Amino acid sequence: MQIAYRGLIVTALGLSLGFAGCAGMGDSTGMGYTYKNLAVAGGSAVAGEGNTVLFKGSPLGLSGSGIKTGDALRDVKVAQTDLALVNIAQTKGSGKVRIISVVPSLDTPVCEQQTHYLSERNKGLDKMVELITVSVDTPFAQKRFATEAKIDNVTFLSDYRGGEFGKTYGLFLGGPHILARAILVVDSTNTVRYLQVTPELTQLPDMEEAFRFARSLITAS
Numbered sequence: 001m002q003i004a005y006r007g008l009i010v011t012a013l014g015l016s017l018g019f020a021g022c023a024g025m026g027d028s029t030g031m032g033y034t035y036k037n038l039a040v041a042g043g044s045a046v047a048g049e050g051n052t053v054l055f056k057g058s059p060l061g062l063s064g065s066g067i068k069t070g071d072a073l074r075d076v077k078v079a080q081t082d083l084a085l086v087n088i089a090q091t092k093g094s095g096k097v098r099i100i101s102v103v104p105s106l107d108t109p110v111c112e113q114q115t116h117y118l119s120e121r122n123k124g125l126d127k128m129v130e131l132i133t134v135s136v137d138t139p140f141a142q143k144r145f146a147t148e149a150k151i152d153n154v155t156f157l158s159d160y161r162g163g164e165f166g167k168t169y170g171l172f173l174g175g176p177h178i179l180a181r182a183i184l185v186v187d188s189t190n191t192v193r194y195l196q197v198t199p200e201l202t203q204l205p206d207m208e209e210a211f212r213f214a215r216s217l218i219t220a221s
Contacts, residue, residue, distance in 0.1 A: 033116045033149065036109065040206055041198035045180070048170030053180050055201045062180060066170030073190040076168040078134060078157040081143040088165060089190055091155060093130025097217050098186045099210060100132045102171055104178040106145045110202055111135065114181070117207045119151045125211055126153040128218055136160050136178055171197065183210045187217050 045053045048066020052059035067074065073089040080086055091098070101118045103111035115133050122131065131154045135142065142156040159165040159179060166172030171180045183205040185194035194213040196205045 033113075033120070035113060035116070038110060038113055039200075039203045041196070041200055041203040042206075043199060044195065045197040045199040047180070047182070047195070047197050051170075053173070053197065053199055053201055060173050060175065060180075060201070062170055063172040063174045064167035064170040067184075067192060067195065069192055069195050071192050073186050073192060074168050076165050077161075078159055078165050079139050079161060081139045081146070081156055081158075083139055086157065088134070088157065091130060091132065091157075093132070093155070094190070096188050097129040097214050098132060099125070099129055099214055100134060100184040100186060101205075101207075102179050102182040102184070103133060103135045104173075104176075104181060104201065106133075106135055106137050106142065110181070110204060112145075112149075114204055114207070115145075115151065115154065116149065117204070119149075119154050121207070122211055125214055129214055130155060132157060134159055134165055134179065136163065136166075181205060183207065185210055185214045185217065188221065193217060 045051060046066060047062060047068065049063055051062045051066065053062065075087050075089050077085040078088050099118065101114060103114055105111055106115060118131050118133065133154050134157045136159050138160045139158045142158055146152070146156055163172045163177065166179045171182055173180060181198040181201055183196050184192055187193045194210060196210070198205050
């Protein structure tokens with residue numbers, strides 16, 4: 001009941017924030033995913049308690065201890081699509097570069113496009129790094145999304161159990177119970193080397209910059 005209730009909250013939030021589910025937006029065609037001309041955020045908000053991100057200019061308060069570049073990736077359990085728990089610091093890509101894409105909910109156009117971009121426009125990085133998407137969607141919803149989107153090169157991890165990932169990284173929006181939008185690049189020693197928290201929730205992170213940074217880490221090694 002708790003999971004179902006939370007799902008209703010996220011769905012209601014998506015509608016109230018002006019987001020809409022993937023199915024009704026015409027984002028996908030028989031030829032594959034159709035990218036929209038969505039705004040890309042400039043700069044970064046600061047993660048952690050006392051800081052905010054915006055939704056159409058209105059502030060939403062962040063909760064938790066904020067992560068920043070130079071910090072070690074923090075231990076916290078998230079759920080895989082088979083419901084098994086895994087430490088975010090010890091996923092299958094541990095020991096190599098990882099890109100962690102954090103989205104509020106996969107059932108919104110901006111999050112959908114961010115995840116497709118991670119999967120489809122990484123220019124071969126998926127052969128060298130682990131691509132991860134974290135959201136508060138249930139593991140069942142993440143698995144359905146991956147299947148319908150035909151995405152098989154991204155590790156989906158769910159923070160549905162209590163937002164512990166969000167709180168541990170200072171990316172939790174307690175009121176709506178979702179995660180802020182962010183992109184992290186983690187090096188082979190589990191150090192966060194690149195971080196962007198989008199100041200405006202409805203804008204995409206700069207995925208190309210994250211890809212460039214990840215590639216520079218691989219080249220340097």
